[in-house]
Amino acid sequence: MNISLENIRNMDSRERGRLINSAIGFKPATLLGTVDEEKRTNLAIISSVFHLGANPALIGIIFRPDVTARHTLTNIRDTGFCTLNHVSKAIYKKAHQTSARYEKDQSEFDTCGLTQEYHHDFIAPFVQESPIQLALKLVEEKEITQNGTHMLIMSIEGIYMKDQYVSSDGNIDLDAADTICVGGLDSYYECSLIERLPYAKPDKSII
């Protein structure tokens, strides 16, 4: 089938949201932990996280201020920090429930049954149940003028996980950590390694 630009524009908004959100394929499933200026905690699931660079270690996160994770964005702006926690198969339902529109004085840690954890003096709460946890610091916010979304550039300040998730060459074994991924708005997928492939070279085909 061919879905044209005209078809996309004329679609019911919910149908279009589901289609376009699933059109690029799988996305990371992560929980962002923050505090507001009164140290009240917040937790939100988000899939719009992407790699920006390894040196310095930077990631990007897209926010739609009026729609998703509105308290998270405010908290990151106010404090400069958040945590990023991988969603595992054991907690995907609790993680999804954080997307409900709870009031600002309700912590999703409490309403969704997840446990706060703190490392050193980092201000934002980690998710104890999460197998891989990152400490993130706000570097810059950019507005995407085409649709009013905001991109946060965040630096990775620390990574917390079990020793056995990291190979001797630095690669994280996401399979061992039981990290899952998300498709579209609401489909959760478990992943199993097919194969790690060697660095590709023109004169040495792996096909």
Add this chain to the structure above:
Amino acid sequence: MNISLENIRNMDSRERGRLINSAIGFKPATLLGTVDEEKRTNLAIISSVFHLGANPALIGIIFRPDVTARHTLTNIRDTGFCTLNHVSKAIYKKAHQTSARYEKDQSEFDTCGLTQEYHHDFIAPFVQESPIQLALKLVEEKEITQNGTHMLIMSIEGIYMKDQYVSSDGNIDLDAADTICVGGLDSYYECSLIERLPYAKPDKSII
């Protein structure tokens, strides 16, 4: 274990690259098809694609001009268009091989054994073996000054796939399409649906 900012900075660059690229979890595995001004084709695997918004339908792509997919970025700038093709389990090795540094006059379609396909009068080549294909148009390029990467904002102009991959509510069944995902730089994962969850509401917990 705790990997500190100090540890990350002092790491061997390849180890750091593997660690940081796998730290956010799973990423989409996609092939970008382009042509240069002489209509010579190019194909490159990329995992730094993310959802920007459904209305208008926009996605973002991160490029590191000196390192990855250098011909792809030039071709998109010169022509304004590219295709995005899901990597399926059947073609992941060929898709990975496109990351080798072939010369500009070598088409990865030929060197990696994938088939060009054209839809209507869209200038860029699609990958015939890919289950889900998107036609993309360049909207804007932004430089990320912190590390010299470039973000392209692209609009989705059309989607091509089999009817059975789309649910009646608009969601794409990535499992049926056999789309895979990538972890880090070189680990390919197959995904199977755990569950689709309902829209989360504060007063109706799904936990």
